[in-house]
Structures are given as structure tokens and as C-alpha cells.
Amino acid sequence: MADSKHLERVADSLLRIEIELREIDAWSAEPPAPEALQSTQPFCIDTLDFTQWLQFVFLHRMKILVESGQPLPAVSGMAPMAEEHFRGREQAGRGLVRALEEMDRLLSR
Template sequence: MLQELEATLRKFKLWQQNSIAIEQVTSPFGIGQIQFTEWLQFIYLPKMKSLVGAGVGIPKAEITPYAEEVLPSGEGREALLVCIKKLDNLSITAHV
């Protein structure tokens, strides 16, 4: 499912080629610092991939309500929300 989220970001041209200085992101979801899609790409996805790689799995999260608030309407919004909802519904022992 992490690959699905990444593929969806790429498909709708929300994937950035240039990295950001994530150590400067100090607020939850990068509020006021970066776009939510940047937070997904540079903070959420790497952290979840690291946890899965370590055999921990993806912890249960509730980011869908925030995503629904901040994702702009338009192409890709619903597809991203579907991916995020799937990830939110995984248990801590799930492996992607």
C-alpha cells in the first residue's frame, strides 16, 4: 500500500524531484512549513518504509481527517484519499 501511495503521488504529478530539508520541518504534518503531499513524500513514506523494513509494520494512524481538510479538490484527490484511508485502517502488525 505504501507503493500505491507513492504511485498515486507520481501519477498525479504531486511527487517532487527535489528534496526538502526535512530536519527543518518541526510542526505536525509540516503545517505552515510544507505542503501535505510533501509531508507524505519526504516524511511519512520514508518513515513507514523504514518501519516495514525493520519488520515492525505500519502503526495505526488517523491522517485521513487531516488529508480531507487540506488536499485540494481536483484530479488525484480521491485517489490519494483512498490510499491514505487504506493505510489508516492497517493494524500495527500489518506488513505492506
């Protein structure tokens, strides 16, 4: 069980990730089709864009865990996925990568 200070830092980090997604105009008001969320592939790579996965899978699930005080994942490697996603794209995701690096550190402590 995570202590309250750690949960607070994780909650702040979730908010930073959401802000970064909004900053780069990657936040969607419309959720993907329910079938897209049923993917068995890591990061729903076959059905969702990485930023959609962040918003509709990762952030959604993490908020539930934080709010209910359930155990958090012990390992996270999202920053490298974000770097790969933004490599060669016009859309700069440096702030999002930094926010994900922070989350990776918090979850892997």
C-alpha cells in the same frame, strides 16, 4: 511486532500512496530543504505542503520501519488531513484519499 502478511499489506499500501502522488503530479524529484524537515509541527504544516510531508516524511519513515521490521505506528489519521488538503482545490485527490484510508485502517487495526 507485525506479522509478515500485515507488513506486506502495509508495503503494498505505501506503494499505492506513492502511485497516487505520482498520478496527481504531486511527486517531487527534489527533496525540500533539510530545515523544512526539522519542523516540530504535526505534518510539518508550517514548512511543507501535505503531499511533500507524505512523500518525504511519512513514506520515507514507514519504508524504513517496514524494511527493518520495527513496530509500526498504532494510530493513523491521514485521510482526513488529505481531504482537508484537497478541499476546494482543482487537483483531485480522491484516489490518494482512498489509499490513505486503507493505510489508516491497516495501522489502526
